Amino acid sequence: MNKIVLIVLCLIFSVTASCDNDSSSVDKKKNVENKVVWKMASSFPGSLNIIGEGALNFVERIDQVSNGFITIKFFEPGALVPALEVFDPVSTGAIDAAWSTPGFWAGKIPAAQFFTAIPFGPSPGELLGWYYYGGGKDLWEEIYHKHNVHPVQCLMISPEASGWFKKEIHSLEDLKGLKMRFFGLGAIVMGKLGVSTQLLAPGDIYPALELGTIDALEFSMPIIDKDFGFYQIAKHYYFPGWHQPFSTNELLINLDRWNALSSSQKAQIETTCTESVVKSLAMSETRQPEALEFYESVGVTLHRWPDEILEKYKEAWDQVVEEKASENEDFARVWNSLSAYRDKYKVWKSLGYVD
């Protein structure tokens, strides 16, 4: 058979995509898969440090890992659907996939918030332990599958900062009546302490701060907040971000489309996402010090909350989580699963770690 004929057959072959109807056997023997081409909406712009960047890295890497057989096209927020409305179109199948964070679905699925961040939650080892071997991943999948959506943990970042304040905070009294942009479960905690919170989309925060619509805000971590320029207006930056010790983002996939993948394709997406988790965590750990140096050079004061204030946040969080658990069954299930894991883990944490 000459080469030209073979090339032609190759082309035919690539269109037919498999040699017979028994795709699994061909699958295994020939490494020939149905080609997957998906549209992925994003809640975060591709230019966003680590979080948006991670989406672009992921689509490049899954192309490589799948040898070009899984193509995921990244669409900027708003290009397909609005930034904070990517869940429903994935659920209906209007779009194949989305790059987002579970906390955005707090209204629809309160339990989802735990899969972005857990206030006063565990460090990565314990968190991943609960996720893989303590029931976390199974619960997340079960809860999302009710909505015809399959979640894959696909990014992780270091602790966030606690927030930017125009005025220094000397005591909890100073928080009362403040208007603050805040995300997730931490917002309810701040509400307990008298702060009036609202969730603004990233692009709306700076103007709100400038106009005095808000007095304070939490958004993300030093390197990410830097690009938004909050430091130009608020000069007091507080740590640690007790409300988001570690945060994970999700790749959302329409469940029917997920189920239609071969086991190899599922494994490729899972491993590529896990690599993204590791690299984004590594990236965010590496980039914080330079951002902190920058802030000091432009006259921002970096504060660490005194222990007694952190304890008050913790007390308020303990109340919030009890209340929320009594209101929603899935929220309670996730919290109970996590709490049981952490109770058992305590003895190991206290003995096994140097500090």
Add this chain to the structure above:
Amino acid sequence: MNKIVLIVLCLIFSVTASCDNDSSSVDKKKNVENKVVWKMASSFPGSLNIIGEGALNFVERIDQVSNGFITIKFFEPGALVPALEVFDPVSTGAIDAAWSTPGFWAGKIPAAQFFTAIPFGPSPGELLGWYYYGGGKDLWEEIYHKHNVHPVQCLMISPEASGWFKKEIHSLEDLKGLKMRFFGLGAIVMGKLGVSTQLLAPGDIYPALELGTIDALEFSMPIIDKDFGFYQIAKHYYFPGWHQPFSTNELLINLDRWNALSSSQKAQIETTCTESVVKSLAMSETRQPEALEFYESVGVTLHRWPDEILEKYKEAWDQVVEEKASENEDFARVWNSLSAYRDKYKVWKSLGYVD
């Protein structure tokens, strides 16, 4: 074209493996790879909790991720080459790959020890930060490439325990003259404090303890040590394992064979190994509490070193690392790279973390 003809062509196609000589373009368009079948020697038995288990999980997963196009056959320690002698045969190409841990090559490559564990070293986020974005991975590869070996970080475990002692240790004086099995850089630290250390292979430790050839030992972590039964003889178990806060294992690949892989195959091995890192860490975090409960049920006393003794270990370590760095250039390069990363990271650690 009928189906039978197409199937026949598929078979031809799978043998010819690519449509023309431009393998990279075919590679991309047809997802057809050269099939890789490798023999992997192991330093750890497949039955060993987490560490050996991780090898078996890895070979299963890479088969799945590569859709059967990368087959790595696991061989028990001694089946191809002796457990602690897997490096050289990978270097020469006598075997394709090996599952081991860098600390075993301390004699040949002192710097390798840092890629198993760093006494008083960082937590996973900082460690992975240095590894991916602070130069760690590049240094590891560069140093091993001189030996024609390519390393891939392929497993991570939680802190080890500090060791088993037949007699309770009340002060550093009690350590003097003890005969102890110890691995890695920690062994040199213990030597500074008057302990007489030796490195015994896993299977030789229990009999040595029973016969009184050794008075104490460190091997691994609670769940792994349990299978070896040390608790039947030594009743005092000390924590934390300052000498191995986190430990990583390696997949060693003959460099020529690594270079012969397609970019897709390299990516498949890397992502599958990174997933193994995450899952083994998660696994080891999850399994320690049950092992600790078991020990308490059989009369083992769990001790935590008092802070003043940990400080003495730290002081001895500071001396050891300086001495070793003055003796070996690569050791110094790795240490300097890590130290520079950690110096810069300090400000973030102190501000960003709740505890």
